[in-house]
Amino acid sequence: MNCHEFESGLDVLLTGPIGPKTRAALEHHAGTCASCSDLLALARLPNQEPDDFTTGVLNRTSGAACRQAEESLPDFAANVVLPEGDQELLAEHLEHCRTCSGLVRELERLAADLPRLSIVQPEISLLADVLRRTLPVPVRLRRWWTATWPQSVRRPRFASELAFAATLVIVVIFGSPVSPLQAMPERAFEMVRTESFEQLEHFEVLRAAAREAIGARLQATVDSGTQSVQSLAAASRSKIGTILEEIASWFENAEDEPPAKANPTTEETS
Amino acid sequence: MPELRQQESTGSGPASLLPNIFDYSDLIARCRRGDDLAWEALVRRLEGRVYAIALHYLRDREEARDAAQDIFVRLYQKLHTVRDDKPFLAWVMKISRNLCVDRLRRLSVRTPAHSVPLEDAPEPTVRLPSPEESCLNSARDRLVYHALGTLSERNREIILLKDIQELKLVEIADMMSAPLGTIKSRWNRARLELAKAVRRLEPSEEAAL
Numbered sequence A: 001m002n003c004h005e006f007e008s009g010l011d012v013l014l015t016g017p018i019g020p021k022t023r024a025a026l027e028h029h030a031g032t033c034a035s036c037s038d039l040l041a042l043a044r045l046p047n048q049e050p051d052d053f054t055t056g057v058l059n060r061t062s063g064a065a066c067r068q069a070e071e072s073l074p075d076f077a078a079n080v081v082l083p084e085g086d087q088e089l090l091a092e093h094l095e096h097c098r099t100c101s102g103l104v105r106e107l108e109r110l111a112a113d114l115p116r117l118s119i120v121q122p123e124i125s126l127l128a129d130v131l132r133r134t135l136p137v138p139v140r141l142r143r144w145w146t147a148t149w150p151q152s153v154r155r156p157r158f159a160s161e162l163a164f165a166a167t168l169v170i171v172v173i174f175g176s177p178v179s180p181l182q183a184m185p186e187r188a189f190e191m192v193r194t195e196s197f198e199q200l201e202h203f204e205v206l207r208a209a210a211r212e213a214i215g216a217r218l219q220a221t222v223d224s225g226t227q228s229v230q231s232l233a234a235a236s237r238s239k240i241g242t243i244l245e246e247i248a249s250w251f252e253n254a255e256d257e258p259p260a261k262a263n264p265t266t267e268e269t270s
Numbered sequence B: 001m002p003e004l005r006q007q008e009s010t011g012s013g014p015a016s017l018l019p020n021i022f023d024y025s026d027l028i029a030r031c032r033r034g035d036d037l038a039w040e041a042l043v044r045r046l047e048g049r050v051y052a053i054a055l056h057y058l059r060d061r062e063e064a065r066d067a068a069q070d071i072f073v074r075l076y077q078k079l080h081t082v083r084d085d086k087p088f089l090a091w092v093m094k095i096s097r098n099l100c101v102d103r104l105r106r107l108s109v110r111t112p113a114h115s116v117p118l119e120d121a122p123e124p125t126v127r128l129p130s131p132e133e134s135c136l137n138s139a140r141d142r143l144v145y146h147a148l149g150t151l152s153e154r155n156r157e158i159i160l161l162k163d164i165q166e167l168k169l170v171e172i173a174d175m176m177s178a179p180l181g182t183i184k185s186r187w188n189r190a191r192l193e194l195a196k197a198v199r200r201l202e203p204s205e206e207a208a209l
């Protein structure tokens, strides 16, 4: 280290923070060089003694002014103009207070450094996970629905697709353990074995089963079901032929004659 | 205008090599029309930022990863509600913040709060970089990140939103439903606290000539 380097390092030595290596190098030079050791002694004089004196007075009177100074440091560091007078007093305090002037330097540095932290690339890109989670089923289904519903009605395969959906609905209605209609196909089958086949063709059996299984309070369900199945049947007639049509006509019949009110409660629970 | 910062698309990914011809509103408009490529591009562009937010809130790499994914799923679901007259990034941050705060709340129910006020924090001893710090590039960045960790959640949050993500104080006040004056003075306290924390933690080598 030469004298020039010592001089440029002097400020750090006096105001810190300073690394042990740097400190050792500076002190070593001051120990071996008379002019630099004088410089160091001089540099330490004006900074320390008045501060100590003022601090002594402050300690016996108002206490250190740093607490008040600190409140304005962030604005001061960001070059926000403080109220008249405050600015000058704070600048004067900073000339003498290493803690506060160090904080100002740190605040300035942070203001420059912090925006860099706004972007942190994850070690493994999130992209694959995000795409897996955003593009599959629920969202994609909704997107598909809003995008294709208007055109799909005109598509050639639409009817059979709709028929498939309708079949699902029917499975749910009749197959669900909570559905009150669950018992109906079984009862119908029972009746088919005992009654004549001709009756089956005319859906008398189904209607009878419906009367037994469906209570009056299910009328509303039947009504809405009738409407939807009717329209489904109309759409699917060409594609799946008779099955849905038959079910639809059964619903039509069921609608024509409201289900009998005889003993509905005893049958529902079975 | 933080939205237009060049830094946005710089990163380690190949996206940074491509000319940046789309701004956010182009991408969003395409996303709304169901353009999956636009969504992918948007994720790439926002990834580093969203991950940074999650990391600063949660301060754990795995938690941040999960949270960042959740944030993107939420963004995707809500993309149709973006209004053209509102800054997009502020909107992203608002959603990110809400999700992180929720997650933080759930985490703090599971484990007692670990944030220690600066005054009571023990003197730092020799420390190894924690896993989340390895994502940060320079020693200085890691130091600042570590210092942020000594702040209270509230103070850290305001630094995150104002200094790191560079939102306006008005936007933050709106986001937190707090008066502007409160936010301003909280920001001042937080900056001061952070500067003190950095100076306490500063490794001695930092001051080398």
Ligand SMILES: [Zn+2]
Binding pocket: A002, A003, A004, A006, A029, A033, A034, A035, A036
């Ligand atoms: Zn010398």
Ligand SMILES: [Zn+2]
Binding pocket: A065, A066, A069, A093, A097, A098, A099, A100, A101
């Ligand atoms: Zn002071």
